[in-house]
Amino acid sequence: MSLESPLEVIYKTINDSQITTDIYLPSPNTTDGKHYYPVVIDIHGGAFMLGHSRMVSKDQIRDCLDRGWIVVVPNHRLCPQVNILEGPIQDCRDLLRWIYDGHLDAVLAGKEDTAKFSCDLDRVIAFGTSSGGTIALSLGYDVERPVAAIYDLYGPAKFSDPFWTAELPHVAAKLPPGLTTEFINQVYQEHPVPTRGGVSLEGQAESRGGPDFSDPRQAFALTQIAQGKVIHACYPPDNRGPIDPVENISPRFPPTFIVHGAKDTMVTIEVSRALFAALKENGVECDMIEVPDEDHTFAAKMEVGSRTWNLQRQGFDFLQRVISKTVSKY
Secondary structure, three states: OOOOOOEEEEEEEEOOEEEEEEEEOOOOOOOOOOEEEEEEEEEOOOOOOOOOOOOOOHHHHHHHHHOOOEEEEEOOOOOOOOOOHHHHHHHHHHHHHHHHOOHHHHHHHOOOOOOOEEEEEEEEEEEEEOHHHHHHHHOOOOOOOOOOOEEEEOOOOOOOOHHHHOOOHHHHOOOOOOOOHHHHHHHHHOOOOOOOOOEOOOOOEOOOOOOOOOOHHHHHHHHHHHHOOHHHHHOOOOOOHHHOHHHHOOOOOOOEEEEEEOOOOOOOHHHHHHHHHHHHHOOOOEEEEEEOOOOOOOOOOOOOOOHHHHHHHHHHHHHHHHHHHOOOOO
């Protein structure tokens, strides 16, 4: 099993959508018997409408594996056919329950080459970039059993902020002429609801050259971003409380680390500052790093050993510190 060929399993089936997760395993700790490993859920970004599980940073996965963690990278249904709460958030909450209910353990036990791996269910943690950061944060509230800690890398939050209705001219400049509403709305005809979008806002695409505007999904998503309508397109406007991390922080919220680029033009850093303030006000163990000179999509572009790499890596160090203090029965 390698970074190029993870173990892929179905964790949920709903309305003809078979939703998969990729599983990466660290080097085994022992040669004899089972050993229990922390589990990190790594959730991809893509404005809730794009991307898939293979569009995450392989260097970050490798860092987690070197720490001795099992890495679980899920797909989820993509908006706008489903809204943020009923699609991406619910799918990843169901993945968390799938892990806690022992299904990941059963998958590992059922294969000869993975049978020595078992999950430390007291040390399940979550990490996500961009929209994946928002989804990771949702695993800390309105769930029967939250994750032990969360690392949010420039995730959208505070959906009452005027930024979420502001047009983004630098994105609009990349849209080709002639995109019609009739064309981009073909996205609503996709069945079943897809779990793969052909481009990630981290700069990764199915083929080189960036977004493919002949694909209605990619054209739809980039148009919503340019027009300041991402959240409006993906969730009803009358009550965004259930999807807004800032409105769901309480003293019981899991320890949380935030990293955000100081020059982010896609998700204003102000929403992460608001989230950090809410965490501190509620006495939640937390920290935040503002990465100098970085825009929104730096996770897939940073070089190992660079200043940005070392700064964002502190989020994983935070997760490691938290679970090292966790008393586990495993």
